[in-house]
Amino acid sequence: MRLFSLTRIAASLAFTLAAAVAFSPADTPQAGQSAPNFTLPSQDGTQLGPQDFRGKWVVLYFYPKDNTPGCTVEAHNFQHDLSKYEQVNAVIVGVSVDSTDSHKDFCAKQGLTFKLLSDTDKKVVEEYGSRRENGMALRNTFLIDPKGKIVKVWTGVNPAHHSEEVLAALAEVQHQ
Numbered sequence: 001m002r003l004f005s006l007t008r009i010a011a012s013l014a015f016t017l018a019a020a021v022a023f024s025p026a027d028t029p030q031a032g033q034s035a036p037n038f039t040l041p042s043q044d045g046t047q048l049g050p051q052d053f054r055g056k057w058v059v060l061y062f063y064p065k066d067n068t069p070g071c072t073v074e075a076h077n078f079q080h081d082l083s084k085y086e087q088v089n090a091v092i093v094g095v096s097v098d099s100t101d102s103h104k105d106f107c108a109k110q111g112l113t114f115k116l117l118s119d120t121d122k123k124v125v126e127e128y129g130s131r132r133e134n135g136m137a138l139r140n141t142f143l144i145d146p147k148g149k150i151v152k153v154w155t156g157v158n159p160a161h162h163s164e165e166v167l168a169a170l171a172e173v174q175h176q
Helices: 002-022 069-080 082-087 100-110 123-127 162-174
Strands: 057-062 090-096 115-118 141-144 150-154
Touching (some): 057 069, 057 162, 069 082, 069 090, 069 100, 069 162, 082 090, 090 123, 100 115, 150 162
Parallel strands (some): 090 115
Antiparallel strands (some): 057 141
Protein backbone atom coordinates (compact mmCIF):
# COMPACT_ATOMS: atom_id res chain seq x y z
CA MET A 1 0.00 0.00 0.00
CA ARG A 2 2.77 2.43 0.94
CA LEU A 3 4.73 1.69 -2.26
CA PHE A 4 1.58 2.22 -4.33
CA SER A 5 1.01 5.63 -2.68
CA LEU A 6 4.60 6.70 -3.31
CA THR A 7 4.32 5.56 -6.92
CA ARG A 8 1.12 7.58 -7.37
CA ILE A 9 2.72 10.63 -5.80
CA ALA A 10 5.78 10.30 -8.04
CA ALA A 11 3.58 9.90 -11.13
CA SER A 12 1.51 12.91 -10.11
CA LEU A 13 4.64 15.01 -9.60
CA ALA A 14 6.04 13.91 -12.96
CA PHE A 15 2.77 14.88 -14.68
CA THR A 16 2.73 18.23 -12.90
CA LEU A 17 6.34 18.94 -13.87
CA ALA A 18 5.68 17.93 -17.48
CA ALA A 19 2.67 20.26 -17.59
CA ALA A 20 4.71 23.06 -16.05
CA VAL A 21 7.39 22.60 -18.68
CA ALA A 22 4.84 22.36 -21.51
CA PHE A 23 3.13 25.57 -20.43
CA SER A 24 5.95 27.35 -18.65
CA PRO A 25 6.36 31.11 -18.44
CA ALA A 26 9.44 30.65 -20.63
CA ASP A 27 7.01 30.01 -23.51
CA THR A 28 5.18 33.23 -22.73
CA PRO A 29 6.20 36.29 -24.78
CA GLN A 30 8.12 38.69 -22.56
CA ALA A 31 8.42 42.45 -22.14
CA GLY A 32 10.58 43.91 -24.88
CA GLN A 33 9.36 41.49 -27.54
CA SER A 34 6.99 42.37 -30.35
CA ALA A 35 3.48 41.18 -29.62
CA PRO A 36 2.62 38.21 -31.83
CA ASN A 37 0.04 39.24 -34.43
CA PHE A 38 -3.11 37.24 -34.99
CA THR A 39 -6.67 37.68 -36.20
CA LEU A 40 -9.65 36.23 -34.34
CA PRO A 41 -13.41 36.82 -34.50
CA SER A 42 -14.98 39.05 -31.85
CA GLN A 43 -18.44 38.79 -30.30
CA ASP A 44 -19.83 41.03 -33.07
CA GLY A 45 -18.25 39.03 -35.89
CA THR A 46 -15.42 41.45 -36.74
CA GLN A 47 -11.95 39.98 -37.21
CA LEU A 48 -9.42 41.66 -34.91
CA GLY A 49 -5.94 41.35 -33.48
CA PRO A 50 -3.37 43.55 -31.73
CA GLN A 51 -2.19 44.97 -35.07
CA ASP A 52 -5.65 46.55 -35.51
CA PHE A 53 -5.03 48.79 -32.50
CA ARG A 54 -1.66 50.31 -33.53
CA GLY A 55 -1.39 53.79 -32.06
CA LYS A 56 -3.19 52.69 -28.88
CA TRP A 57 -2.12 50.85 -25.77
CA VAL A 58 -3.61 47.35 -25.77
CA VAL A 59 -4.52 45.39 -22.65
CA LEU A 60 -4.67 41.86 -24.09
CA TYR A 61 -6.03 39.59 -21.41
CA PHE A 62 -6.56 35.84 -21.58
CA TYR A 63 -9.21 34.26 -19.38
CA PRO A 64 -10.54 30.72 -18.88
CA LYS A 65 -14.29 30.82 -19.52
CA ASP A 66 -17.26 33.12 -20.08
CA ASN A 67 -19.86 33.46 -17.31
CA THR A 68 -17.73 31.93 -14.56
CA PRO A 69 -17.20 33.76 -11.26
CA GLY A 70 -13.55 34.85 -11.61
CA CYS A 71 -13.87 35.72 -15.29
CA THR A 72 -17.02 37.73 -14.62
CA VAL A 73 -15.33 39.70 -11.82
CA GLU A 74 -12.31 40.42 -14.03
CA ALA A 75 -14.50 41.52 -16.96
CA HIS A 76 -16.70 43.70 -14.71
CA ASN A 77 -13.64 45.45 -13.30
CA PHE A 78 -12.26 46.16 -16.78
CA GLN A 79 -15.71 47.43 -17.84
CA HIS A 80 -16.01 49.58 -14.71
CA ASP A 81 -12.62 51.16 -15.44
CA LEU A 82 -13.11 51.41 -19.22
CA SER A 83 -13.35 55.22 -19.21
CA LYS A 84 -10.01 55.38 -17.34
CA TYR A 85 -8.43 53.22 -20.06
CA GLU A 86 -9.92 55.37 -22.80
CA GLN A 87 -8.50 58.51 -21.12
CA VAL A 88 -4.98 57.07 -21.53
CA ASN A 89 -5.51 55.85 -25.11
CA ALA A 90 -5.88 52.18 -24.14
CA VAL A 91 -8.25 49.44 -25.26
CA ILE A 92 -9.24 46.23 -23.48
CA VAL A 93 -9.29 43.02 -25.51
CA GLY A 94 -10.18 39.68 -23.92
CA VAL A 95 -9.38 36.25 -25.38
CA SER A 96 -10.71 32.83 -24.43
CA VAL A 97 -11.38 29.58 -26.25
CA ASP A 98 -15.15 30.13 -25.99
CA SER A 99 -17.20 30.62 -29.17
CA THR A 100 -18.29 33.99 -30.52
CA ASP A 101 -21.88 33.09 -29.53
CA SER A 102 -20.71 32.47 -25.96
CA HIS A 103 -18.91 35.85 -26.00
CA LYS A 104 -22.01 37.57 -27.37
CA ASP A 105 -24.11 36.06 -24.56
CA PHE A 106 -21.47 36.95 -21.93
CA CYS A 107 -21.31 40.57 -23.14
CA ALA A 108 -25.10 40.94 -23.23
CA LYS A 109 -25.59 39.31 -19.84
CA GLN A 110 -22.78 41.27 -18.13
CA GLY A 111 -23.06 44.61 -19.96
CA LEU A 112 -19.59 44.39 -21.50
CA THR A 113 -18.75 46.78 -24.33
CA PHE A 114 -15.11 45.94 -25.07
CA LYS A 115 -14.01 43.25 -27.53
CA LEU A 116 -13.83 39.57 -26.62
CA LEU A 117 -12.05 37.37 -29.15
CA SER A 118 -12.78 33.71 -29.78
CA ASP A 119 -9.81 31.33 -30.09
CA THR A 120 -11.63 28.03 -30.55
CA ASP A 121 -8.59 26.54 -32.35
CA LYS A 122 -6.45 27.43 -29.29
CA LYS A 123 -3.63 28.69 -31.52
CA VAL A 124 -3.39 32.18 -30.03
CA VAL A 125 -3.55 31.02 -26.40
CA GLU A 126 -0.72 28.63 -27.31
CA GLU A 127 1.30 31.33 -29.09
CA TYR A 128 1.00 33.60 -26.05
CA GLY A 129 2.02 30.82 -23.65
CA SER A 130 -1.43 31.03 -22.08
CA ARG A 131 -2.87 27.56 -22.68
CA ARG A 132 -3.77 25.25 -19.82
CA GLU A 133 -3.26 21.52 -20.19
CA ASN A 134 -7.07 21.16 -20.45
CA GLY A 135 -7.09 23.55 -23.44
CA MET A 136 -8.65 26.53 -21.68
CA ALA A 137 -6.75 29.81 -21.39
CA LEU A 138 -4.63 30.72 -18.41
CA ARG A 139 -5.37 34.04 -16.73
CA ASN A 140 -2.51 36.07 -18.26
CA THR A 141 -2.35 39.67 -19.46
CA PHE A 142 -0.05 41.50 -21.87
CA LEU A 143 0.29 45.26 -21.97
CA ILE A 144 1.23 46.23 -25.53
CA ASP A 145 2.47 49.71 -26.42
CA PRO A 146 1.16 51.75 -29.38
CA LYS A 147 3.98 50.41 -31.61
CA GLY A 148 3.14 46.76 -30.90
CA LYS A 149 5.81 45.95 -28.30
CA ILE A 150 4.99 44.10 -25.09
CA VAL A 151 5.89 46.30 -22.12
CA LYS A 152 4.47 44.26 -19.22
CA VAL A 153 3.31 40.68 -18.65
CA TRP A 154 1.18 39.34 -15.81
CA THR A 155 0.72 35.60 -15.31
CA GLY A 156 -1.79 33.92 -13.01
CA VAL A 157 -3.49 37.19 -12.13
CA ASN A 158 -5.97 37.84 -9.34
CA PRO A 159 -9.14 38.88 -11.20
CA ALA A 160 -10.44 40.97 -8.27
CA HIS A 161 -7.55 43.47 -8.40
CA HIS A 162 -6.13 43.08 -11.86
CA SER A 163 -7.66 46.12 -13.54
CA GLU A 164 -6.15 48.33 -10.82
CA GLU A 165 -2.72 46.72 -11.41
CA VAL A 166 -2.95 47.32 -15.14
CA LEU A 167 -4.00 50.95 -14.72
CA ALA A 168 -1.08 51.54 -12.32
CA ALA A 169 1.36 49.95 -14.79
CA LEU A 170 -0.05 52.04 -17.63
CA ALA A 171 0.44 55.23 -15.61
CA GLU A 172 4.00 54.18 -14.82
CA VAL A 173 5.08 53.33 -18.38
CA GLN A 174 3.39 56.35 -19.89
CA HIS A 175 5.29 58.68 -17.58
CA GLN A 176 8.75 57.25 -18.23
